[in-house]
Amino acid sequence: MYETLAVVGATGAVGRIVLEQLQQRNLPFKKLKLLASERSVGKEVRFNGEAIKVELLAPGAFKNVDLAIGSTPDEIAAEFVPYAVKEGAVVVDESGYWRMDPKVPLIIPEVNPDAANKHEGILASPNCSTTQMVVALAPLHQVARVTRVVVSTYQATSGAGLPGSEELNDSVRSALVGQTHPPKTFQHPIGFNLIPQIGSSKYEGYTSEEMKMVYETQKILGDDGIQVCPTCVRVPVTNGHSESILVETEKHISVEEAKELFEAFEGITVVDDLPNNQYPMPRDCEGKDDVFVGRIRKDISSPNGIAFWCVSDNLRKGAATNAVQIAELLMKRS
């Protein structure tokens, strides 16, 4: 039984949506505790008509907490998760810090729910760009085994939290009057520009964000043989990550089969009618929980390839929604 639920990072861009999702999905807990850094302590947040005060995230905060959902940066998660677990909470963590720990299952409920059965108090939710891609890969992998993925991302500024979205607006406004807004959140001005770097330089010319797409995909699908070549790019879009994906499979599947597999999979919505200009776009996917797939076509450069375009709200399925779904899964099974 999970009676007391804590939301950690409750006032951030993702934390807010976690609270929204908890209300919408009507999860069966009795008491809600909101935790955040000193800056937000004492703020009141309304939840199901009730005003709840934000408390300090610090050792001792998780006594009597059964389940916690963490939406914090890596360095905060590195610190709080161990004492939360020690104090008796099970933690669903959205940060990148614990994902690759062999003792921590990395979960997308539609893809690998059974991995949640075995944990030692920590369960991780994948990186935003990985989650939407793996949801789209899963139905193809189940039938035809994915051997290789080439992916180029078009990632929204909200991936860097509220400061990212604010910097995009400031940068665009400045550019419209011929000025340059000095970047703080991003490496360079993002208004009317593209930045082909997300995260830091990590491995042989790939960034940390790109390597997450490699390792997390292999871990979630339970197959180290899947080869992934990612390119992650920040684009001047507020919310909603997009991905151009080419997937090669061991067994050949036709475009028609691929479409049927996508359509039948929980959590995927197919929008695919090029002659009528219909395909997923960030402005249409914002505020929705599904992964949207379109431009589904045969890869004309390999015998067993399928190319497609995938968009999802990175704050939702890429973060808050997936974490709440993991919490839901644990509650159902408890």
Next chain:
Amino acid sequence: MYETLAVVGATGAVGRIVLEQLQQRNLPFKKLKLLASERSVGKEVRFNGEAIKVELLAPGAFKNVDLAIGSTPDEIAAEFVPYAVKEGAVVVDESGYWRMDPKVPLIIPEVNPDAANKHEGILASPNCSTTQMVVALAPLHQVARVTRVVVSTYQATSGAGLPGSEELNDSVRSALVGQTHPPKTFQHPIGFNLIPQIGSSKYEGYTSEEMKMVYETQKILGDDGIQVCPTCVRVPVTNGHSESILVETEKHISVEEAKELFEAFEGITVVDDLPNNQYPMPRDCEGKDDVFVGRIRKDISSPNGIAFWCVSDNLRKGAATNAVQIAELLMKRS
């Protein structure tokens, strides 16, 4: 000898840069004629200190013209090129209409200059997204033979001419105040959005823009065996196309070799220092004539692959600069 040069479409986004390039590069012609549609007839354009009146593009306009550079939409080029040739002009055409005609050489001067030796009055300049990609592929192809290319583009609105760039500004301004600017040039609002469609539905789920990248690449490199899988996407950037490219080669080349090949190739500038946040971006490449290459790294999903990021000013090397370079090539050889 090419004594009289005509610029067709002289008042458009690309035509203006053709004139700028003709002045900068100091091409050895004696007389300049400016041609455009009725709307622009009578306008005066300054060239090397002299005011030149725009004349009507119509049969008869090419008498005494030796060489013409055409920057017009396909349907205009379909009409004027035949009578221009009949009246004695050699035409360097930037439209898509003549490119795949087997009698028309398709030229990038750094890549296949010799193809310009044999023509029947028409020479074509490739599609903007193709040109920058093929410039980047050429040095690798010469040494290791390119067998396959997977490319995802991030294409600027100026690719749709001046109306495209104006629509981006209008769309962004509207979005900043929570409104939607009704799209005219693009299929959907482009401000803070992405449109995964450039051109019309053409072949098995691919667009006309994407199929240009397939066929034109094969034609310019003279190798029908090169397999290309393209995804073309419009992004809210004013000027400068970007491309995420994965290339597989018959012969293995190391990242170091690839960098050296790029650096040694005329027309390529390498900007590649990820640890110091250095790579090509549209805002840095605007107004420049080179193709910029960065994020050069081993493809971690295939034995013989190189991945990289490529940016170029689509109005320059992607259009005006390349066409003026073809004219220059013809003049040098005449």
